[in-house]
Structures are given as structure tokens and as C-alpha cells.
Amino acid sequence: xxATVLVNELRVVAQxxxxxxxxxxxxxxxxxxxxxxLALIGESGSGKxxxxxALMGYARRGCRIAGGAVRIGETDVxxxxxxxxxxxxxxxxxxxxxxAAASFNPSRTIMDQVVETAHIHSxxxxxxxxxxxxxxxxxxxxxxxxTIGKRYPHQVSGGxxxxxxxxxxxxxxxxxVIFDEPTTALDVTTQIEVLHAFRRVVRERRTTAVYVTHDLxxxxxMADRILVLRDxxxxxxxxxxQIITAPKDDYTRSLIAAANxxxxxxxxxxxxxxxxxxxxxxxxxxxxxxxxxRPAAPVLDDVSLRLHRGQAVGVIGESGSGKxxLARVVAxxxxxxxxxxxxxxxxxxxxVEERSRDQLxxxxxxxxxxxxxxxxxxxxxxxxxxxxxxxxxxxGDALAKRIAQxxxxxxxxxxxxxxxxxxxxxxxxQRVNLARALAADPDLVLCDEVTSALDTVVxxxxxxxxxxxxxxxxxxxxxxxxxxxxxxAVCDDIVVLxxxxxxxxxxxxxxxxxxxxxxxxLLATSVPELRxxxxxxxxxxxxxxxxxxxxxxxRSGLCSFLDRCPLRVAGQCDTRTPPRRALEGGVEVxxxxxxxxxxxxxxxxxxxxxxx
Amino acid sequence: MSTAALLPAAGAARRRKLLAxxxxxxxxxxxxxxxxxxxGLAAPFLPADALGEMSDAGVFQGMSLxxxxxxxxxxxxxxxxxxxxxxxxxxxxxxxxxxxxAFGAVLGLLAAVAGGWLDQALSRxxxxxxxxxxxMLALVIVAGFGSSVPLLIAVAAVVYTxxxxxxxxxxxxxxxxxxxxxxARARGERRPYIMRREILPNILGPLLADMxxxxxxxxxxxASLSFLGLGVQPPMADWGSxxxxxxxxxxxxxVSVLGPSLAIAxxxxxxxxxxxxxxxxxxxxxxxx
Numbered sequence: 001x002x003a004t005v006l007v008n009e010l011r012v013v014a015q016x017x018x019x020x021x022x023x024x025x026x027x028x029x030x031x032x033x034x035x036x037x038l039a040l041i042g043e044s045g046s047g048k049x050x051x052x053x054a055l056m057g058y059a060r061r062g063c064r065i066a067g068g069a070v071r072i073g074e075t076d077v078x079x080x081x082x083x084x085x086x087x088x089x090x091x092x093x094x095x096x097x098x099x100a101a102a103s104f105n106p107s108r109t110i111m112d113q114v115v116e117t118a119h120i121h122s123x124x125x126x127x128x129x130x131x132x133x134x135x136x137x138x139x140x141x142x143x144x145x146x147t148i149g150k151r152y153p154h155q156v157s158g159g160x161x162x163x164x165x166x167x168x169x170x171x172x173x174x175x176x177v178i179f180d181e182p183t184t185a186l187d188v189t190t191q192i193e194v195l196h197a198f199r200r201v202v203r204e205r206r207t208t209a210v211y212v213t214h215d216l217x218x219x220x221x222m223a224d225r226i227l228v229l230r231d232x233x234x235x236x237x238x239x240x241x242q243i244i245t246a247p248k249d250d251y252t253r254s255l256i257a258a259a260n261x262x263x264x265x266x267x268x269x270x271x272x273x274x275x276x277x278x279x280x281x282x283x284x285x286x287x288x289x290x291x292x293x294r295p296a297a298p299v300l301d302d303v304s305l306r307l308h309r310g311q312a313v314g315v316i317g318e319s320g321s322g323k324x325x326l327a328r329v330v331a332x333x334x335x336x337x338x339x340x341x342x343x344x345x346x347x348x349x350x351x352v353e354e355r356s357r358d359q360l361x362x363x364x365x366x367x368x369x370x371x372x373x374x375x376x377x378x379x380x381x382x383x384x385x386x387x388x389x390x391x392x393x394x395x396g397d398a399l400a401k402r403i404a405q406x407x408x409x410x411x412x413x414x415x416x417x418x419x420x421x422x423x424x425x426x427x428x429x430q431r432v433n434l435a436r437a438l439a440a441d442p443d444l445v446l447c448d449e450v451t452s453a454l455d456t457v458v459x460x461x462x463x464x465x466x467x468x469x470x471x472x473x474x475x476x477x478x479x480x481x482x483x484x485x486x487x488x489a490v491c492d493d494i495v496v497l498x499x500x501x502x503x504x505x506x507x508x509x510x511x512x513x514x515x516x517x518x519x520x521x522l523l524a525t526s527v528p529e530l531r532x533x534x535x536x537x538x539x540x541x542x543x544x545x546x547x548x549x550x551x552x553x554x555r556s557g558l559c560s561f562l563d564r565c566p567l568r569v570a571g572q573c574d575t576r577t578p579p580r581r582a583l584e585g586g587v588e589v590x591x592x593x594x595x596x597x598x599x600x601x602x603x604x605x606x607x608x609x610x611x612x
Numbered sequence: 613m614s615t616a617a618l619l620p621a622a623g624a625a626r627r628r629k630l631l632a633x634x635x636x637x638x639x640x641x642x643x644x645x646x647x648x649x650x651x652g653l654a655a656p657f658l659p660a661d662a663l664g665e666m667s668d669a670g671v672f673q674g675m676s677l678x679x680x681x682x683x684x685x686x687x688x689x690x691x692x693x694x695x696x697x698x699x700x701x702x703x704x705x706x707x708x709x710x711x712x713x714a715f716g717a718v719l720g721l722l723a724a725v726a727g728g729w730l731d732q733a734l735s736r737x738x739x740x741x742x743x744x745x746x747x748m749l750a751l752v753i754v755a756g757f758g759s760s761v762p763l764l765i766a767v768a769a770v771v772y773t774x775x776x777x778x779x780x781x782x783x784x785x786x787x788x789x790x791x792x793x794x795x796a797r798a799r800g801e802r803r804p805y806i807m808r809r810e811i812l813p814n815i816l817g818p819l820l821a822d823m824x825x826x827x828x829x830x831x832x833x834x835a836s837l838s839f840l841g842l843g844v845q846p847p848m849a850d851w852g853s854x855x856x857x858x859x860x861x862x863x864x865x866x867v868s869v870l871g872p873s874l875a876i877a878x879x880x881x882x883x884x885x886x887x888x889x890x891x892x893x894x895x896x897x898x899x900x901x
Contacts, residue, residue, distance in 0.1 A: 331798045352797055360800040373791040377813035387799060436795070 003073035039223035111149030159190035217528035283338030314491030370429035499560035638889025644882035708768030716776025724784035
């Protein structure tokens with residue numbers, strides 16, 4: 001049972017060594033009733049995590065709580081001594097961090113760590129604590145609640161670890177639980193299960209909670225009220241339905257607009273012409289190659305796709321589905337063990353070293369993390385100059401002019417040229433990253449999760465830029481992402497990968513009503529929608545893995561989604577390779593079920609989404 | 613090729629600020645190094661007979677007007693001995709360190725970028741060198757070829773290359789895993805460019821710090837060789853051997869051992885101070901970036 005939380009005119013300042021103080025949280029006030037969930041929403045740097053930590057009376061290194069009051073129940077947190085605050089943390093206020101993998105100690109069992117809170121605060125004997133932990137595991141819908149505590153953190157999945165961390169936080173029946181982006185690092189199909197589990201325990205235990213996140217759609221499912229933050233200041237506070245349907249503040253409106261990406265279409269592509277890129281039955285992986293020509297750790301299995309000039313194809317899949325490997329193979333960084341890549345009608349050599357300089361120029365790759373993709377010891381001008389020198393032999397004034405043009409093209413101020421990457425913001429770095437690819441005048445740009453590390457509003461601006469460049473320069477994109485909304489907004493065709501198999505390819509126009517591979521259907525219905533109540537409508541029972549009647553001996557060629565598929569046909573799916581069915585509207589599905597069956601069995605979900 | 617030429621204003625401003633960004637400690641270090649270099653240059657102009665001249669004041673004498681830093685175990689003037697030893701110390705130890713680090717850097721970068729069998733071959737070869745005790749190796753080489761200044765440099769360089777290689781390789785392997793290296797490879801860059809332009813600037817700081825440490829090791833190796841009579845030949849002596857020779861002064865509270873010890877200490881500390889203040893590694897640089 002939670003307590004009332006009252007925050008009044010909270011102010012937190014940061015101070016660089018020897019520098020002036022900057023206010024990072026300014027005059028934030030709110031009140032949370034017992035059993036209520038308040039969401040703090042904002043972009044990076046908005047102070048949401050800082051507020052979350054201040055609720056425990058804690059400020060990160062270099063920061064200081066400069067003013068205001070935090071009351072939890074009858075306790076004035078900020079007036080407590082350091083020792084009293086330690087007694088408060090973990091017992092009355094607990095914290096669930098974004099990365100559970102980094103928060104667990106890999107060398108101790110899970111149970112040891114979950115009951116640690118009870119031990120530190122001497123709440124109950126170990127046997128009772130373990131009993132309570134098992135009870136919590138059960139409530140959080142963890143598999144094998146009796147024995148999961150005996151495992152080590154690396155033996156459970158990311159989504160399970162996140163729920164185990166919630167169990168750890170709930171051990172002491174805290175007055176307040178702080179969720180700090182607990183599902184941001186998870187795949188959508190995992191996220192939905194974790195959200196379900198969190199919501200259930202929060203409701204049943206009537207926990208007072210603060211939910212920190214940047215994702216409005218998630219907040220709409222979890223929170224009773226929302227506080228919108230920007231640059232450490234409070235922009236708007238209101239109930240969830242009010243913020244989502246009738247936002248009063250301009251900034252809230254821009255956040256909501258960015259969460260519903262609009263379509264950024266390209267021109268219609270002339271079909272029939274030679275495709276710019278054609279990937280045929282590609283097989284690739286890592287590790288030594290066996291006598292059948294298959295790598296020890298196969299990643300891509302029989303993937304084919306076509307991409308025309310000026311077209312954008314989206315490759316979507318969860319972590320481990322092989323999307324990045326596909327980009328690396330096309331870029332020549334990894335040698336495929338089978339299949340063929342045709343570029344402009346001519347076969348492309350396997351590796352970078354074997355390709356001509358002109359072929360290298362025409363295919364450019366842009367990585368997700370601009371932080372690691374730009375050399376920190378080169379200036380922006382140096383970074384942009386290199387492809388121009390290498391491919392075009394520019395020097396002197398011509399080089400300087402072209403660099404200036406490129407900086408304009410990606411809408412950065414000219415003063416950036418002399419700066420180092422560390423002097424730019426995340427969005428600016430991603431623009432430089434893009435400008436470097438454009439410097440080569442490429443025909444094809446491989447975009448590997450280019451907006452995933454960015455805030456929604458900044459990411460939307462990058463997507464706009466990509467769409468504009470495509471229109472102006474006729475560049476084709478292979479757009480790799482785990483985010484279906486982004487891919488739908490940018491791409492003409494969508495290719496769905498699951499565990500290295502291409503399970504479906506679908507044109508955007510057919511997206512809403514085409515037959516869906518069961519995996520694609522799961523993925524599409526797992527993307528949180530921006531309306532309260534969505535989570536309740538989507539059941540979680542059917543998402544759990546179904547036990548196989550008999551595990552097939554040789555899995556090669558079988559559908560990789562077999563273990564999780566709710567529509568599988570015993571005796572068929574676990575014995576034979578499914579056909580690639582070409583359905584009307586350019587849809588291709590890799591499934592034993594016919595198109596009509598798929599629509600009939602999953603149709604309701606698809607139609608539902610269309611209605612929304 | 614760098615774009616610095618394109619931005620002359622920035623280049624000039626940078627050059628002007630070269631010393632401005634240095635902390636007081638960095639400037640002090642620079643001054644001390646300059647001082648010892650001047651002393652080293654001045655050493656050949658010492659009167660030829662001053663070096664071996666034994667004072668009538670006696671052995672292990674304290675500081676006096678006649679002998680500012682006392683006398684050594686044979687009653688020779690310590691100041692003269694230290695000045696005369698400067699070019700050997702700086703010359704042999706510094707040049708050897710420089711060569712060792714240069715080789716270590718080139719091989720380490722190559723191993724990291726090339727990977728595969730080349731990495732394996734280089735690493736195993738240099739591991740073999742590490743496994744031979746360095747003093748034994750040095751002794752065998754000197755015993756075989758006779759002692760001379762170029763040989764001493766070569767010996768110290770061979771002894772310290774594997775350590776430097778290990779450090780550079782491990783730093784470079786981490787950098788080699790970064791996306792910007794992948795981008796450079798996808799762009800079709802050759803190995804030398806990736807080693808020199810993409811990786812080297814990012815490991816320069818630790819590389820130079822390692823060089824400073826290795827300089828001290830080289831001094832020590834040289835001193836121990838001299839102690840065994842295989843290093844710099846008498847009557848010349850490097851600082852390390854001056855310390856060795858005059859250790860006998862310690863139980864008697866003599867100062868003769870202090871002079872060369874201080875000389876070594878000031879030079880190595882100065883080198884460390886300068887390394888900490890090189891562009892890109894000062895505190896101000898870190899903050900503005």
C-alpha cells in the first residue's frame with residue numbers, strides 16, 4: 001500500500017568542477033495520491049531521471065538538490081541525514097533502473113540479490129523473504145517461479161531480468177516505486193509482457209509509483225497522470241486521457257505528433273527496370289564454415305529482396321533477427337557463405353577488398369550510434385573531407401566548398417565544421433553521420449537503426465531529412481529498424497526478418513489488410529498504441545511460448561518462429577519447409593497456412609488496428 | 613592529408629595557443645627538459661681533463677664551494693660527472709625508448725587492424741621475447757657483440773619493444789571495434805590510413821604515458837648494465853651508473869648519491885608533466901570537448 005508523495009518547488013543544480021552552476025530541475029511541484037501512478041515524460045536532458053532520484057533524496061555526482069521539499073507520507077526526505085536516507089532507500093522508496101543487465105551482479109544468484117533488501121533492512125528472516133520473493137515472481141508471471149531464483153542473471157532473458165528487478169524493488173512493500181525507463185531497452189514483443197506484469201502488480205498492490213520514460217504510448221498504458229517536462233521545467237500536468245487527447249501545451253502537442261509518425265512517401269518507382277539492389281537467397285553467419293558450406297553460427301538463412309532506384313525498403317525484426325548482418329553483408333564487411341548480391345544488374349564481389357572503388361562509393365552505410373561512428377579525434381570538416389578526397393580527389397577550394405554544401409544539406413550550422421564530434425548534440429552527430437555517407441554521392445544508403453538512439457522529436461526531424469534527400473537526390477535506402485512505426489513512415493516496402501529468415505515482405509499500401517505471417521502479426525500488435533486501455537485489449541496469454549509436442553531433430557529449413565507460433569500445424573510446420581506464398585498486392589508470406597487462413601485467424605487484430 | 617590547410621585561421625589560432633593552453637606544471641616540465649637538453653649539449657665542451665680529475669678533498673665529500681655536489685667514491689667532482697653523463701643518459705635511454713615505442717606502435721597497430729594470422733604470429737613472436745629475462749638477453753647481446761653506444765640503444769630497444777607492443781595492441785584492438793573503423797573499412801580505406809589517421813590519434817595519450825614509464829625502465833636497465841661493466845664504459849658514466857657507483861655514500865650520509873638521483877627524478881617527472889599536458893590531454897581540452 002503506497003503513501004502520498006508530495007514534491008514542492010524542487011530545484012536541482014549541476015556544477016562542473018570550477019564552473020558555474022546550471023539549474024537542471026527548476027521549480028517542479030506535484031502530488032501523488034496513494035496507489036496512483038504518475039509518469040514523468042520528456043526527452044533526454046529534461047531532468048526526468050534527476051527528479052526520480054531526488055525522490056530518494058539522492059543527487060548524482062556533480063549535482064545537488066538546491067531547494068524545495070520532498071515528502072513521502074509523513075517523512076520530509078530532504079531534511080533527513082545521510083544515514084536516515086540510506087534507511088529510506090530500498091525500504092520505503094525503491095528504484096527500477098533501465099538496464100537490469102547492468103544492475104544485477106553477474107556472480108551471485110538472483111535469489112541472493114532479490115532478498116538482499118530484506119536482509120539489509122532486517123525486515124524478515126531469509127526463509128520468509130524467499131517465500132515472498134517466489135510469490136512476487138509468480139505475480140510477475142515469471143516462468144518457474146520456484147526455481148528461477150537459483151539461476152544467475154545471465155541465465156535468464158532481458159525481459160525476465162527486468163521483472164526480477166521489479167520483484168527486488170517490491171520486496172519491502174515500499175511506499176513509492178520509481179520505474180526509470182524499465183522497458184526502453186526491450187523488444188516490443190517482450191516489452192508488452194513486462195508491461196502486463198508491471199501493471200498487474202502495481203494495481204493489485206496499490207503501489208504508488210513514478211514512471212519515468214520518453215515513450216508516450218507506454219505511459220498511456222501505465223500512468224494515471226502525466227507530468228510533461230522540458231529542460232528541467234514543468235510544462236504540463238494532467239490526467240492521462242486529457243494529456244493525450246487534449247494537450248494544452250505546444251510542447252506536449254509536438255511530442256504527441258512525433259509519436260504518431262506521418263507517412264513520408266517517395267515518388268512512385270518505375271517497376272520493371274533493373275533493380276538497383278537484388279539480394280538472392282543470401283546465407284551468412286559467423287564462425288568457421290563446415291563441410292556443407294554453412295557457418296557455425298548462421299544468422300541469415302535464405303534472404304532475398306529487391307530494391308529499386310529511389311525506393312526505400314524497410315527491414316524490420318527484433319534483436320538477433322539478422323538485420324544488421326544483412327547490412328554488413330551488402331556493404332561487403334562480412335562475406336556471405338551462399339547466395340548472390342546484384343548491384344545495378346551486375347554481381348557484387350563478396351568483400352570490400354574485392355570491390356571497385358566506384359562500387360564502394362555507391363553503397364554507403366550509416367550506423368545507429370553516431371557516438372561511435374564518428375572518430376572523436378577528427379573535426380567535422382576532416383570527417384566529411386575524407387570521402388570527398390578518396391572518391392573524387394577534391395582538394396583546396398573545391399573541397400572546402402563541397403564540405404560547406406554538405407553541412408547545409410543536412411541543415412547544420414557552418415560553425416560545426418571546426419568542432420569535434422564531442423561538441424555536437426546527438427541529433428547533430430547523426431546528421432554528420434548522414435552527411436559523410438552523402439559525401440560519396442551514393443546510390444544506396446544502408447541506414448542501420450539511425451533514429452533509435454535519438455529522442456522522438458529529433459528522430460522525426462532526421463526522418464524528414466531522409467525523405468527530403470530521397471526526393472531531391474533519388475537515393476535508395478535500406479532502412480533497418482526494430483520500430484514498425486518508423487519503418488511504416490519511411491519505407492515503400494517492408495521486409496520482416498525473424499531469426500534470420502525472411503518471413504514476410506509487404507508493400508506499405510497493403511500493410512493494413514494483407515495476410516500476415518504469425519510473427520509479423522505478433523510484432524504489429526505488440527507496438528504500443530497511443531490510447532489508454534490498449535494494453536488491456538491485447539491479451540498476453542497467447543504470447544507466451546507454447547511447448548512443442550516433439551522438438552524436431554533437424555531444424556534446418558523449418559520456420560524459425562515454430563516455437564512461438566500460435567497457428568502452427570502439427571506434423572506440417574515441424575517437419576517440412578514452408579512455401580513462400582506470393583499473395584495479391586505484392587505480399588509474400590513464408591508460412592504453411594494459406595493467405596485466406598491467415599486473414600481469417602488473425603484478421604480481427606489487423607482490422608482492429610486499421611480501425612484505430 | 614588534413615583539412616587544416618583549408619582553415620588557416622583555425623590553424624594559426626591553434627599554433628598561437630600551443631603554449632597558452634598549458635598548465636603551469638606543464639610549462640615547468642617543458643623548462644626542465646629544455647634545461648637538461650642544454651646541459652647535454654654543453655657537456656662536450658667540458659675541459660677534457662676535468663672528468664677524471666680526482667680531488668684532494670677525498671672521497672664522498674659533502675657539498676662545498678669547491679665541489680658543489682660533493683665528490684664520488686674516487687673523489688671526483690659529482691657536478692662534472694653528472695654533466696658529462698647527461699648526453700649518454702638522454703641519448704641512450706631516450707633514443708632507445710623512442711625506438712622501442714615506435715616499433716611497438718607500428719607492430720601493435722598492424723596486429724590490431726590486420727587480425728588473423730598476422731596478429732597471431734606477431735603476438736607469439738613478441739611474447740617469446742618477453743619470456744626471456746630482459747637483463748639476461750641484454751647481457752648475452754652485449755657479451756656477444758661488445759659494448760658500444762649504438763649497441764646499447766639497440767639492446768634497450770629490443771628489450772622494451774614487446775611491452776610497448778602489448779599495450780598498443782590492446783588499446784588499438786578496442787578502437788578497432790568502433791563503428792568509425794568499420795565505416796572507414798567500408799569506404800575502402802587501406803590499412804596504413806586506418807592505423808595512422810583513425811586509430812593512432814585516439815591512443816596517443818596512453819601511448820605517450822607508456823613511453824614516459826618506459827624511459828625510466830630504460831634508465832634502470834642501462835644503469836644495471838653499467839654496474840656489470842657492460843654499459844657505458846668508464847670514465848664516462850650515465851646517471852644510472854652514477855647512482856650505482858655511489859651507493860656506498862648512503863650509509864655514511866654522503867650527498868654524492870643525491871645529485872644523480874635528483875637528475876633522474878627531475879627529468880622523468882618533467883617528461884610525465886609534459887605528457888599530461890600534450891594537446892588533447894589537458895583538463896581544459898577534456899572539458900571543452
